[in-house]
Amino acid sequence: MDQDQPSSSAPDAEACTHALPRHVAVIMDGNNRWAKVRGLPGTEGHRAGELALRNVVELAAKARIEVLTVFAFSSENWRRPPDEVAALMQLFLMALEVRVQELNKARIRLRFIGDRSAFSAELQAGMLKAEALTQSHTRMTLVIAVNYGGQWDMAQAARRLAEQVAAGTLAPKDITPARVAEHIELADVPPVDLMIRTGGELRISNFVLWQSAYAEYYFSDALWPDFGHDQLQAALNEFSQRQRRFGRTSEQIEALHA
Secondary structure, three states, rough: OOOOOOOOOOOOOOOOOOOOOOOOEOOOHHHHHHHHHHOHHHHHHHHHHHHHHHHHHHHHHHOOOOEEEEEEOOOHHOOOOHHHHHHHHHHHHHHHHHHHHHHOOEEEEEEEEEEEEHHHHHHHHHHHHHHHHOEEEEEEEEEEEEOOOOHHHHHHHHHHHHHHHHHHOOOHOOOOOHHHHOOOOOOOOOOOEEEEEEEOOOHHHHHHHOOOOOOOEOOOOOOHHHOOOHHHHHHHHHHOOOOOOOOOHHHHHHHHHH
């Protein structure tokens, strides 16, 4: 991966139009269908998808995206055939051994979100090691959502607040959206500006529900292994044409930028 210098300026969070999203989230859909149309086993689709992710990470870093969050394994994916889940876990281990070194060299920080307790001790240790190795990098942050669900995320935030109320350190009347946001995963990074889903499906599949409350959505017909430079650029171009109002009227936005 190349090592471009990070942008010296970021879009104003209060601005309602942005040329570039600070935080892009991606639902990587279509690996199995990609393999099926080629007469290949589903595991080959996931391998191709992992290579596509490597490519998109590099492209996003070059585009000066601050945070890229990808849905690698949902809390619902455990329902898939056991052999497919096992293959995904092996691919995950390989990525931790090989790709993390590439991310470190490219000065990209790696983080994981989700419930790690369901993974093997080896995988959990690998995630911690990868995060520690890259924690000081600032060129871009790559967030991998594993055993993650948006509803789980909000429930664990609610549980932490309930524990504070039970302990007497928080009054129920003080529970606000801002307080909840403090306990949601990725509370310390900008909210999602652009949500991309590949594979032609038109749903968000329980992904970063809180963080993407004001996100712009972009749906691509490309299967994930085929998603590359042209597809990402099309999504970014579309984003740059959107008017983000955050509750204001179009007239107010135009006045702000007059």
